[in-house]
Amino acid sequence: MREINIVEPAFVTSFKCIGSACKDHCCKSWDITLDKNTVNRYLKSSQIEIKNIAMENIITTKESFGRWGKMKIAAGSNCAFMDEEKLCRIHKKLGASALSHTCATFPRAHNVFKYEVRNTITLSCPEAARQLVAQPEAMLFNETKTLQPQPNSAGDVNQEQRLISLMCSTLLKDSGIHAEEGIYSLVGMFLYFDKIKNDENRLEKMENYFFQSLDALNAGNVTPQLAQLKPDYNLQWSLLMLMQTFLASKTTSRSSSTLQHYVTKLIYLQAEGLEQNDVSVSMQRLDRAWNNKVLPWLHAHPHVMSNYLQYRVYNDNFPASENGTHLSELYLLTAEWFLLKSLISACADLVGEVIEDDVVNIIYSFHSVTKHDKDCAKVFKQFIESTKVNDDLSLIYLLK
Incomplete structure (x- = not known):
């Protein structure tokens, strides 16, 4: 008999379909x-x-x-x-x-390995998204063991990739409501890992760098580093417009009307910059909404952003990629995080406050429209390439 490890986040374990009460059924x-x-x-x-x-x-x-x-x-x-x-x-x-x-x-899914099954759940289900947002301990992991005659007919876990994934999750978790600091830490970590990729002491050096990054994050040393960055409003505005135009074209997708409700609010704010021939006007307004309305709400709900990004690392097996680099996968995650952040900020600005239902609606409708479209990630990566200033490090301008 073979022992198989079963892993799943707490909100996956507790999930129950709410049937006719669902706001946007599958x-x-x-x-x-x-x-x-x-x-x-x-x-x-x-x-x-x-x-x-x-x-x-x-x-x-x-x-x-x-x-x-x-x-x-x-x-x-x-x-x-x-x-x-x-x-x-x-x-x-x-x-x-x-x-x-x-x-x-549905909405349950599984990532199967030779001796492990990692259970997950798609956030295109409104109730799954609500539980991720509402439960502070949603991303605590439950582990059980089961016996079966043979191992699963799948590849074994790539231990180095699993280690990197755990490092990413930890940095994003410890960044709390300031996700940009966790993402910034990942940029430096990925650059360093790439630098030592042929080093015979690679794993030891990776662990040392990770713990240094974690200490710097928790000591507040990343905050002044980010403060020195000057935002590139043209890059931010251009990337948002490309992604919004693409999402607006998905009119027949399930939940498209819900997502479009929030996209329209964001387009309204961005149009202000066009009217004044200065896109920085729109981006600064979104930034003020984030700082003055969203961050105070996040202080009262500090798990929300952390839970979401930890989920993405776990569900997506981030940053593993068949065709890209760790840094390119980070750019995609950062661009999508920036879009969600902007949608929440625009809604908060126009409504006057952050409402949990709006956050849930934005997350589930975004996942419903994009994560069931096999071409979406490829299209978003094309948008990223077209808006880069010079190289992959352009992603840091989405953190300001």
Whole structure:
């Protein structure tokens, strides 16, 4: 027998679907794929209502055993199996065991390794995003062991990548409400790691540099370093406009209307800079909103930003990448963090205060629109390349 380690954050362990109370349920607009057994079970069901709905609304694709069919769902429409109470007829009449794999598992997901399974949950689910924001200890990890005859048919954990990921998570966690200080620390760390990549004492030097960075962060030494940076408002403004234009084009995506509600507020503020022919006006207004409205709220909710960035490190296996460098992955994470920060700031400025529901809405709708689009990360990286001043270090201008 082989021992398998099961890891998951506390909010994943405690998560429960809230059914009809969900503000933006997952049975709308998205493709719902069905495996062969599920398609046949519904089409041949003894429940006449289920059978009739299946015959009218299942499209048989036969792409593979796991993708034998999909539900016919028009943009903005619900799955035909959803009833007037926003509950699933399949679950009601046939039981949970009759649900397709997609419906039975969403929003849960798993990163599987040879001797480890890391359970996670997608933040495109509003309730998952709410629990991450609402629970101070959401990113505390639970670990259990299970026995199975054979190891998983997956690669083993890359121990060096896992170590770097843990270092990233720790620095971002300890930066608290000042995420920019944690990100700034990661920039220096990645540059140093790249410098010693061929050193025979690499691991020892990596650990030493990490602890030096952590000590500097906790001693407040990063704050004056960031204070010396001059913001590049043109870079900030240009990157935001590119990302907003792209997001505005995703009109048929689930949650796009929710995200667009907040994007519109940000565009309104940025338009002020265009009217005055000075983009710094808009960026300085966003900065004031962050400092005067958002940061005081974060002081009362110090776990929010830390939880979100720790989740990204864990869920994305950050900074591992098949095609990019650690620094390029950090630039993408920083750009997305800067976009979320700007959306929250614009909303706070125009509404007059920070409301937890707005923070949750921004996070879940952003993830719903972008993290289920395989091309989004590539497009965002193209935007980053087009707005860089000289090199990857341009990312530090998003921290001011």
